[in-house]
Each structure stands twice: as C-alpha cells, then as structure tokens.
Amino acid sequence: KGIMIIDGIRVPFDGEKNVLAVVRKAGIDIPTFCYYSDLSIYGACRMCMVEDTKTGKIEASCSMEPRDGMSIRTNTAKLLKHRRMILELLLASHDCNCTNCAKSGNCRLQELAQRFGVRHIRFPDTRPRYEMDYTSYAIFRDPNKCILCGDCVRVCEEKQGQGILDFAGRGSELQVMPAFDRKLSETKCVSCGQCAAVCTTGAITVNDQIGTAWRAIHDPQKRVVVQIAPAVRVAIGEEFGYAPGENILDRVVSALKIMGVDEVYDTNFAADMTTISEAEEFLQRLKAGGPFPMFTSCCPAWVKYLELNDPKYLENISTCKSPMQMFASVLKAKYAEKDASDGRTTYHIAIMPCTAKKMEAARDEFFHDGTPDVDLVLTTRELVDMIRETGIHLDELELESPDLPFGLGSGAAVIYGVTGGVAESVVRHCLPDKSKNTLRQVRVSGIRGDEPIREVTYDVDGTEIKIAVVNGLIHAKELIADIEAGKRFYHLVEVMSCQGGCVGGAGQPYGLTAAKKERGNGLYAADASALFKRAEKNPVVTAMLSDFGPQWCHDHLHVHYGH
Numbered sequence: 247k248g249i250m251i252i253d254g255i256r257v258p259f260d261g262e263k264n265v266l267a268v269v270r271k272a273g274i275d276i277p278t279f280c281y282y283s284d285l286s287i288y289g290a291c292r293m294c295m296v297e298d299t300k301t302g303k304i305e306a307s308c309s310m311e312p313r314d315g316m317s318i319r320t321n322t323a324k325l326l327k328h329r330r331m332i333l334e335l336l337l338a339s340h341d342c343n344c345t346n347c348a349k350s351g352n353c354r355l356q357e358l359a360q361r362f363g364v365r366h367i368r369f370p371d372t373r374p375r376y377e378m379d380y381t382s383y384a385i386f387r388d389p390n391k392c393i394l395c396g397d398c399v400r401v402c403e404e405k406q407g408q409g410i411l412d413f414a415g416r417g418s419e420l421q422v423m424p425a426f427d428r429k430l431s432e433t434k435c436v437s438c439g440q441c442a443a444v445c446t447t448g449a450i451t452v453n454d455q456i457g458t459a460w461r462a463i464h465d466p467q468k469r470v471v472v473q474i475a476p477a478v479r480v481a482i483g484e485e486f487g488y489a490p491g492e493n494i495l496d497r498v499v500s501a502l503k504i505m506g507v508d509e510v511y512d513t514n515f516a517a518d519m520t521t522i523s524e525a526e527e528f529l530q531r532l533k534a535g536g537p538f539p540m541f542t543s544c545c546p547a548w549v550k551y552l553e554l555n556d557p558k559y560l561e562n563i564s565t566c567k568s569p570m571q572m573f574a575s576v577l578k579a580k581y582a583e584k585d586a587s588d589g590r591t592t593y594h595i596a597i598m599p600c601t602a603k604k605m606e607a608a609r610d611e612f613f614h615d616g617t618p619d620v621d622l623v624l625t626t627r628e629l630v631d632m633i634r635e636t637g638i639h640l641d642e643l644e645l646e647s648p649d650l651p652f653g654l655g656s657g658a659a660v661i662y663g664v665t666g667g668v669a670e671s672v673v674r675h676c677l678p679d680k681s682k683n684t685l686r687q688v689r690v691s692g693i694r695g696d697e698p699i700r701e702v703t704y705d706v707d708g709t710e711i712k713i714a715v716v717n718g719l720i721h722a723k724e725l726i727a728d729i730e731a732g733k734r735f736y737h738l739v740e741v742m743s744c745q746g747g748c749v750g751g752a753g754q755p756y757g758l759t760a761a762k763k764e765r766g767n768g769l770y771a772a773d774a775s776a777l778f779k780r781a782e783k784n785p786v787v788t789a790m791l792s793d794f795g796p797q798w799c800h801d802h803l804h805v806h807y808g809h
C-alpha cells in the first residue's frame with residue numbers, strides 16, 4: 247500500500263503485485279508479450295521496461311514490486327528506443343507472412359509493430375527454418391512464428407499440469423518444443439488447445455478444417471447436418487460486435503442455412519440424453535456401492551489425460567458418451583433410412599468451442615464401417631471465419647431456431663458449457679423433490695462459481711452425496727492425489743479441462759480471461775428462460791429413448807475407454 251509517481255502523477259496502489267499492474271491501473275497500456283495475468287511472471291520479453299526518474303535505470307515493470315515514493319517514467323526516449331529495438335529483433339527472426347497468417351488481426355507482434363510504427367528492420371534475416379508440426383488433430387505448430395514469450399509453456403504446465411512444451415537449445419537456437427523435438431502426436435498432449443488460446447503470434451493455431459467444411463457443403467450428394475454446442479452461442483457474437491454472453495444461436499442457425507447447410511440442430515438435445523443416462527448410471531453405482539468417484543466423461547481432453555497418465559481410473563469414468571458423440575450416434579441411426587431412400591449421404595459437422603473435440607471425433611471408438619460418426623468438428627472461430635468469408639451480416643438476418651426433432655434442449659443441457667453444469671444437471675435429475683425451490687437451492691449450493699475445485703453435498707433419498715466440480719487439469723491432478731491420500735472422498739466428480747468449462751475452450755474467440763464469466767452467465771440466463779429445466783422433461787428425448795429401447799441405448803450411447 248502506498249503512492250507511486252508515474253509520469254509525474256501520484257498513483258495510489260494497494261495490493262497490486264507488480265509495477266506493471268499499477269501503471270495499467272493508471273490508464274497507461276504498457277506493451278507486453280510474456281505477461282499474462284493468470285500465469286506466473288516470466289519477465290523475458292523486456293517490453294514492459296520503465297525508467298526510474300532518480301537513477302535513470304530501466305527495469306521490467308512486471309518483475310518490480312511497487313514501493314511507496316517510487317517514481318518512474320513509462321515513455322522516455324530511452325524506453326521507446328529500447329522497445330522498438332526489441333520489436334525489430336523479434337521481427338527479424340519471425341516469419342512475417344502476415345497476409346495469410348491465421349492470427350493476422352489477433353497477433354500481438356503485428357499489433358505492437360504497428361503501434362510502434364516499426365516499418366524497417368535493420369537486421370539481416372538469418373533465422374533458421376524449422377519444420378512445422380501438422381500431426382495433432384487439434385492444433386498446428388509453426389515454430390518459425392514463435393517469439394519465445396513462453397505463454398504456451400506456462401499455460402500447459404501451470405493450468406493443465408502437462409508440461410508438454412518447453413524451452414530447448416541456447417542463444418539463437420532457443421526454441422519452444424515438445425521434449426526431444428517430438429511431434430505433438432507422439433507426446434501426451436491431450437489436445438485441450440490452451441497453448442493456442444494464449445499464443446501471442448501464429449506459432450500455435452487451431453487445426454483449420456474450413457476447406458473440408460466448404461467442400462462438404464458444396465457437394466450436392468451430401469446432406470450436411472450440423473449440431474451446435476452449448477458454449478458456442480454465448481461467445482461467437484464477440485467477433486461480430488455482440489457482448490460476451492449474448493446468446494445469438496438463432497442468428498447462427500440462420501447464417502448456416504444461408505451458407506448451404508441442410509439441417510441445423512442443437513447439441514443440447516443430446517446433452518439431455520447424457521444427463522438421463524449418466525444420472526441412471528450414477529444411481530446404479532449408488533446401489534452397487536461404486537466404483538467411486540464416478541468421473542464425468544464429456545471432456546475428451548480429460549478422458550485422454552486419464553488414459554495417458556492414470557489408466558486405472560478409466561473404470562471410474564462414466565460409460566456415457568459425450569453429448570457430441572451421443573448426438574452423432576442418434577443421427578446416424580435415424581438418418582440411415584433417409585440416406586437409403588434419397589441416395590444422399592449424411593455428413594455430420596459439430597460446431598464446438600473446443601479443439602479436443604477434433605481429437606475425440608477421430609477416436610477409433612467413434613468410427614463405424616470406416617467412417618467417423620462425427621465427420622468434422624469445427625471450432626467457434628472457424629465458423630466465424632466462414633461467416634466472414636460469406637459476407638453475411640448477422641444483425642440483418644431473420645432469426646431461425648434450430649430444426650426439429652433434434653433442436654430442443656432443456657435448461658439443464660445448456661449449462662453443460664459452464665463449469666459445474668454437467669453435475670448440476672445430473673443432480674437436478676437425481677433429487678427426488680422436483681420443485682422450483684429445489685432448483686433454486688441447487689443453484690446457490692456452491693456448485694456454480696469460479697473456484698477451480700468446488701465441493702457440494704446433497705441428500706438423495708437419505709444418502710449424503712458428495713460431489714466435486716473441477717476445472718483445469720492441474721486441479722484434477724491435485725484432487726486425484728488427495729483422493730489417493732484418503733484426504734477426500736466423492737461420489738461424483740465433474741472434470742472440465744478448460745478454465746470456466748467449455749466457455750473457456752481454445753476454439754472460442756480470443757480474449758478468454760475477460761469473457762469467460764459473462765459467457766457462463768449467458769448460459770445461466772439461457773437456463774433461466776428455458777421452456778423446461780430438467781432433462782427428463784424433454785419430450786423428444788424421452789420418446790426416443792423409449793423407442794430405441796435399453797439394448798440399443800446400451801450399445802450406442804455408451805463407450806468403454808481403454809478396452
């Protein structure tokens with residue numbers, strides 16, 4: 247606590263962890279590459295230097311503690327020269343093909359080069375050329391665009407507990423890469439894509455499959471059927487001037503139809519199937535006495551994490567397929583006849599906030615007769631690019647709701663996209679008292695919130711049910727360690743790999759930190775205004791489940807990982 251003098255102005259500080267934060271509070275946007283408020287401080291890019299007015303020394307403000315009476319300047323001639331020099335050096339060793347780079351318009355290097363008016367680079371281009379890595383289903387790595395800010399290294403280690411990427415080499419050979427320069431597909435990468443979400447340049451980007459999508463849409467022999475995930479609707483608008491959290495599903499449906507998609511459905515429909523199946527499985531486990539905890543299964547990065555790191559827990563994972571895969575199974579079953587009668591082939595595209603869903607769709611378990619159940623997964627941002635390509639103005643479209651019969655979902659389904667939502671939906675189904683008051687009690691029980699691990703307890707028919715909700719794989723790791731040490735016990739654990747749940751998925755529009763909360767609130771608002779709040783109230787889902795019968799459901803809605 248105290249007062250600093252910043253550019254001659256007295257600025258009080260109270261608890262800010264570094265001078266950078268105080269300067270930003272004073273309304274001065276000091277540039278940075280490697281500072282990410284959610285991650286540890288790395289202090290390598292040196293862009294955030296400030297000058298001490300007394301000594302004339304320059305120092306990185308991200309690594310300086312604020313002190314009472316400290317006097318600094320943020321834009322002296324020395325500092326401006328220093329920042330331009332860093333930018334020139336970075337640009338000299340960067341593949342500057344901005345025109346067709348996926349990150350153009352969202353790249354920090356490009357933004358700062360423009361902001362600082364760097365037009366000429368005085369240094370020769372001596373950079374080595376590195377091989378690109380196309381081996382991951384989820385992401386694409388181009389080391390020639392890496393500026394060594396280390397954000398990807400830290401997010402992978404600090405948020406996901408994975409440590410897949412690290413620095414290697416020295417001096418001009420320094421690089422970020424997987425251990426032993428392996429390809430991503432040869433590592434334990436779980437495809438969450440958070441490295442791509444924080445990458446300051448175009449060095450790690452989402453595996454772009456837009457071309458494949460257009461080819462399918464323009465193929466008259468293909469019936470293109472889309473499902474849209476819960477978290478997409480409250481984030482996609484950010485790229486078109488809508489506020490984070492604003493639900494623009496009906497505009498997106500309309501845009502997809504204009505683009506040439508035949509039918510547009512809602513993943514919420516299948517999330518209701520998942521809730522019912524998962525709740526039944528959970529109640530059976532309660533009767534049978536385990537195995538506990540039952541882990542949720544809808545986040546493919548989490549499933550992959552267990553497979554690669556802790557396979558003994560695979561029997562704890564719910565046998566229910568994720569809503570995306572349940573949707574695909576139902577669709578393929580229902581459309582087989584349609585395909586046979588009109589000679590077209592149903593081509594199924596899932597629009598997801600997630601890069602790991604690309605990996606999930608490619609799993610062997612979800613291939614039948616040589617074709618995947620989900621033919622293609624597009625992320626929210628890929629859809630944004632496709633809409634931009636068409637020139638469609640979303641705000642001028644007539645609204646259109648998703649098609650029937652798979653366009654209807656409950657409030658319990660839409661909250662799948664926010665951390666705690668899957669558990670809350672299952673609880674709604676399991677609690678015997680179905681009154682509005684119970685719904686309210688669950689809502690405020692602590693199952694919602696920002697904390698990475700939350701615990702709640704409910705009474706189900708006289709049994710005390712302990713539930714944990716986790717977001718961020720590092721916290722899942724922590725929780726498992728505590729369970730093994732006998733410090734914690736739960737009947738049900740929801741794990742979502744991304745912070746905030748799918749609203750914070752790596753396929754969403756950039757600027758994750760600021761928007762996650764609003765996106766989650768947007769989903770809660772959609773729940774509040776939903777026609778019905780419980781999965782079992784979905785008339786189409788209940789009718790279909792009984793039509794299909796238990797054997798079909800067992801064979802098509804469930805999966806055993808690792809067998």
Ligand code: HC1
Nearest residue numbers: 475477544569570600662663748
């Ligand atoms: Fe998700 Fe799910 S909520 S996993 O985060 O269970 O991606 O949105 O579609 O499948 O429903 C993602 C979101 C999504 C599934 C559902």
Ligand code: SF4
Nearest residue numbers: 545600743744748751
């Ligand atoms: Fe994908 Fe959601 Fe899991 Fe993130 S939390 S990896 S967006 S399924």
